[in-house]
Amino acid sequence: MADTPHYNGNHAGGHTRLGARLNQHQAAQQPQPPAIQPDAPMRSRPQPAPAPVRKGPGTRRSVPRPAGPADLTAATHLPGALPVDPSVIQDLRLEVAEDLRLERARRGGESLTQQEEEQLADVFAQRRVAAWHATKLTEKQPLTREQLNLVRIEILNLTFRAGALQRILDRPGVQNIDIDLHQMVMFVDEIGQQRQLLSCPFADAQQALDWVNTMASQSGHGERQLAHGSPFVRFRLPDRSRVAASLMASNVAISIRKHGASSWRLKDIEQVGTIDPLMREFLAAAVRARLNIVVCGGMTAGKTSLVRCLAREIPADERLITLETEFELFLDTGQTAAHVVAFEARESNGEGGAGELTIADMLPEVLRYNADRIMVGEVRGKEAEAMMEAMSMGMEGSMCTLHAKKPEEFISRLVLRLGKAGLDVSTSHGLIESAVDLMVFIEKRPYGAKAVTHIWEVDGLGEGHRVVTNPLFAPSKETGRTVPTPYPMTSDRAERLAAAGFDPLLRAHYPQGAWPTDRQAS
Structure with a gap:
């Protein structure tokens, strides 16, 4: 389409709206498309073999991954290698630990803050390293100031941080x-x-x-x-x-x-190319509209990071409860507007599963905590039924993640997990159709990049009482970028998105998405 507007990150303009970024010549030649607001949040309703899916205009590209190291003998040394044997540092660390113990005793058991402990340990480490080095001078060549500093830092790393691995963990x-x-x-x-x-x-x-x-x-x-x-x-x-x-x-x-990106928001993953401004606005409005969302992807694809970004769009007057096998979301650390209460599963502490507490155990209980929304870090087993039941019975705006290698596995994976809870295939499809509104698929690209490649909505039940999905965003055949499909949304969700500030006509006005023209598809 010759007259199709394209987003160009270099266009100047006094407004932050996406539509205002189009150049003036385009605006003079054609009607201005609805504006996309910058920096914008989703709700839910209820597929084993791949469910019927309407074909979108794009197909998912296969992106070759860079080859791994072929020769293990080619391993390079970690920068900042320690100039002394690790046993020396361990001995010095024990001496510093004893210094700290004696200092606490001298203060009559007075409790110290973490910062005070680290400051004292730093002073003790400097003294211990200097004393050790003075005795070493008679035996070997003295260490440089930089080398002595490495020894001191390693003692502190072993005492308060990740020890031998802190140097690599410090890389941003x-x-x-x-x-x-x-x-x-x-x-x-x-x-x-x-x-x-x-x-x-x-x-x-x-x-x-x-x-x-x-x-x-x-x-x-x-x-x-x-x-x-x-x-x-x-x-x-x-x-x-x-x-x-x-x-x-x-x-x-x-x-x-x-x-490493626990404080990111949707605008941050837009900046690194995971989504474009159009998808950012769509997803942010979906959160505000309280659509139920399932984020899917493979291992290390970025599912947790994405739901974390989505949760940061939840309004401040809402209460969010998170349930995880292991804490990874960290939404209760003060960087999320909503009031967050975080729950973590517990492993058994003895034989026969004594003391074990699973997400499936906790889900029915947390429903008593006056939550506006629930987020499950990853749906893996029997908790799937409780999560789908909560989403279908009024817990709108809830989210969870699901492991799937490709978007077509979305429904079959959920059906498999519901089967673990005893539900048959037909019942599972009906529950999914009533619980889930949107599926967002994210995948890992070469060099650590992540990309949202598909956004589908659940569009009722079709032949054989199977869930039907409607693709809203999919990869373009020409560019590989994720772009809107020509298929309209269901009227109910389109109205809810519009009420939340997203004009459904924007998808039609930007058929090639809102990608900056200077950004190539990953």
Whole structure:
């Protein structure tokens, strides 16, 4: 269409509305399209084999991933490698810990703030490092000031942070760290880079095991330690990064997931190309309109980050309850307008599942907490039925995530989980149709990038009492970018979006989306 408006990030204008960013020549030649408001929030209703889906104009492109490292011997050393044996630093750390204990006793057991403890530990570490270095001078070449500073920092890292791994966790773009003690290597995923292969930060498996158990004990997991009798352990580091470690035979494996974008909003993921301004406005209005949303995607696709951004669009006068197997959303940390109450599942603390508390256990209980909305970090099992029931019976504006490799699996995956709760296929489809309004699919692209590729609405039940979906946004065949489809929304949801500030005609006015013209599809 020759007269189709296109968004250009370079257009100047005194207003922040998307429509006002179109150049004046276009405005003179054709009617001005409805304006898209910048920086904008979603509700719900109730597919095993792929459900009937109306074909959209675009198909999902297969994007090749960069090849992983072929030669493990090519691992590079972690920048800032320590100039001394790790055992020396461990000894110095114990001395600093004793200094802190004595200082607390001197103060009569007076409690210290975290900041006060760290400041005291820094003073003690400087003294201990200086004393150790003075004795070392008679044996070997002295260390430089920079090297001594590395030793001091490592002592503090071991005392208050993630120890040997803090140097890599401090990188702002780090997302995932995987350590293989059998190969003595570490794989690191950073935004905008290929997977990096680094040498292992631990000297041997025993040192890695000691690190895991020290960090686990400091995280509040108490007696949960990694050993042959309990070969798996999960915990959080002080910066809230999630750690999973295992001990099989003589090999220790450690995986760390860092939540580096926990304060982001929809406008932030727009800036990095996950969505365009049109999708941002659509999704923000969907939250305000209290549409129920299921966010789908594969492992590490960005589902949690996306629902976190969506939740930040919930109005301040609403009460949100979150339920997670492990805390990852962190919406109760003061950066979300809504009043948030966060619940976390609990593992059993003995045989026979004693003490275990699951999301399925908690869901019926939290309905008594006067919630306006409920968010489940990931629907994995029996909690699916309680979540769908809540969404279908008035808990509008609720959200959850669901693991699926492609958007066509959305309904079949939900049906599978409802089946675990004892529901048959036909009943499951009916429940999904009444509970879910929108499905948003996000996928991982090369170099750590993420992209929302599909937004579908649930459009009733079709042949065989199966859920039918209607694609609203899908990848363009020409550009690979996610663009609006020509299919209209159901009238009820279109009216609700309009009342929430999103003109449904915007999808028709921007058939190529609102992507900046200088941004290429990932």
